[in-house]
Amino acid sequence: MPWNKKSECMPVAQIQALQVEKLKETVEWVTKRVPFYKKNFKEAGIKAADIKGIEDVAKLPFTVKNDLRDNYPFGLCAVPLKDVVRVHASSGTTGKPITGPYTADDLDQWGECMARNFHAAGVRPEHVVQNAYGYGLFTGGLGFHQGATTMGCTVVPTSSGLTERQITILKDFGTNVLFSTPSYALTIAERAEELKVDLKKLPLSIGIFGAEPWTAGMRAEIEARMGIKAMEAYGLTELGGPGVGFDCEAQSGIHINEDYYLAEVVDPITLEPVPLGEKGELIFTSLRRRAMPMIRYRTKDITRLYREKCACGRTFVKMDKIFGRTDDMLIISGVNVFPSQIESLLLDIEEVEPQYRMLVRKKGYLDQLVVQVEAKQEVYAAGDRKKFEVEAKIMAHIKGNMGISVEVNLVEPKFIARSEGKALRVVDERPKQFR
Numbered sequence: 001m002p003w004n005k006k007s008e009c010m011p012v013a014q015i016q017a018l019q020v021e022k023l024k025e026t027v028e029w030v031t032k033r034v035p036f037y038k039k040n041f042k043e044a045g046i047k048a049a050d051i052k053g054i055e056d057v058a059k060l061p062f063t064v065k066n067d068l069r070d071n072y073p074f075g076l077c078a079v080p081l082k083d084v085v086r087v088h089a090s091s092g093t094t095g096k097p098i099t100g101p102y103t104a105d106d107l108d109q110w111g112e113c114m115a116r117n118f119h120a121a122g123v124r125p126e127h128v129v130q131n132a133y134g135y136g137l138f139t140g141g142l143g144f145h146q147g148a149t150t151m152g153c154t155v156v157p158t159s160s161g162l163t164e165r166q167i168t169i170l171k172d173f174g175t176n177v178l179f180s181t182p183s184y185a186l187t188i189a190e191r192a193e194e195l196k197v198d199l200k201k202l203p204l205s206i207g208i209f210g211a212e213p214w215t216a217g218m219r220a221e222i223e224a225r226m227g228i229k230a231m232e233a234y235g236l237t238e239l240g241g242p243g244v245g246f247d248c249e250a251q252s253g254i255h256i257n258e259d260y261y262l263a264e265v266v267d268p269i270t271l272e273p274v275p276l277g278e279k280g281e282l283i284f285t286s287l288r289r290r291a292m293p294m295i296r297y298r299t300k301d302i303t304r305l306y307r308e309k310c311a312c313g314r315t316f317v318k319m320d321k322i323f324g325r326t327d328d329m330l331i332i333s334g335v336n337v338f339p340s341q342i343e344s345l346l347l348d349i350e351e352v353e354p355q356y357r358m359l360v361r362k363k364g365y366l367d368q369l370v371v372q373v374e375a376k377q378e379v380y381a382a383g384d385r386k387k388f389e390v391e392a393k394i395m396a397h398i399k400g401n402m403g404i405s406v407e408v409n410l411v412e413p414k415f416i417a418r419s420e421g422k423a424l425r426v427v428d429e430r431p432k433q434f435r
């Protein structure tokens with residue numbers, strides 16, 4: 001049964017006691033099997049037996065992406081390859097890929113975590129679900145597939161792309177639930193509008209979107225254009241993919257599957273834990289995975305954690321929307337800028353579509369930000385005067401809210417490449433030595 005009330009609504013003290021027990025087991029597991037961890041723990045002077053309370057997790061050393069790259073492909077694997085039944089890998093857009101191996105039991109856990117996610121989002125076994133995450137090495141495709149199969153849904157594995165076919169299938173199969181990245185959902189919505197297919201009239205009622213940052217404004221936009229509830233999924237390859245955190249009917253924060261993952265937030269500079277409710281870098285330790293457990297993995301994702309009584313009854317800690325990634329953060333005139341801030345300001349402007357890109361250029365010694373955003377068709381057709389007027393309006397809106405001067409270029413409809421997976425929001429055009 002996907003809705004595991006006993007686990008998901010446990011009193012916090014009980015969750016934490018379970019986490020301590022599983023953390024000790026995991027630390028012991030990797031100390032015996034992975035030389036990297038054995039060495040790191042020895043240098044930090046910590047062993048499994050020293051972990052007595054949940055706060056002791058802070059004594060363990062961090063793991064970073066480069067550790068995974070240095071040990072590529074299987075140096076951090078804690079089981080022999082014969083016990084590994086699947087290997088995923090991250091796209092490696094920022095360098096050498098990293099791998100994500102699973103034992104058979106890890107795969108079962110994944111299915112369970114995903115099925116919980118779906119149940120909380122309102123998905124039921126009788127639903128037809130269309131999975132438009134890319135199938136392949138990317139964890140999105142098979143992860144969502146696995147979870148929906150575990151739940152017993154009717155799964156349609158369209159993978160990403162072939163947008164018109166997605167729309168035909170949404171209609172013909174009576175799809176109830178769509179899985180995709182938020183940016184691809186918007187691409188589908190837009191194509192459907194062009195084809196005069198009213199998605200709001202179809203049986204489609206739920207979307208589960210993740211794998212990239214999106215703002216609350218973008219969620220509202222997708223909900224309105226598709227006539228659905230847009231729910232969230234969060235995860236990363238290093239932790240086994242999606243299924244780490246999920247939205248519930250309250251849509252007011254992402255519950256972390258705390259019996260599988262221990263979450264912390266630290267100051268990204270000092271690496272000291274910050275109090276609950278404060279923003280910082282999200283850190284995860286996997287508590288039950290066996291092929292490649294992660295100890296205090298630095299996600300580079302910025303958010304905050306908080307506990308509150310949730311309308312859904314779950315006691316799992318919540319995290320806010322991911323504000324941005326430390327490596328997507330730009331510093332413009334001394335101000336930290338995340339694409340999500342620009343996105344939410346653009347969503348306030350009715351003359352534009354939420355299709356945008358941010359170009360970073362060097363102007364003299366300074367970094368300059370150029371925001372390209374698509375005009376709505378009628379605005380574009382109104383000519384240059386209207387264009388300048390809207391550009392000035394957006395510049396003033398950004399200046400007024402963030403205190404930075406950016407250049408805004410209103411571009412013609414369809415100028416920006418449509419996303420089928422993770423949208424590319426930032427294009428760094430600075431010479432290499434300045435990046």
Ligand code: ADP
Binds near residue numbers: 091092232237
């Ligand atoms: P890659 O993009 O390198 O192939 P992953 O698919 O593992 O690797 O990407 C994981 C990252 O995707 C997370 O660290 C986070 O930055 C982003 N991500 C995943 N889900 C969400 C979400 N719901 N909201 C914001 N960002 C997300």
Ligand code: ZN
Binds near residue numbers: 248250255310312314
């Ligand atoms: Zn909830």
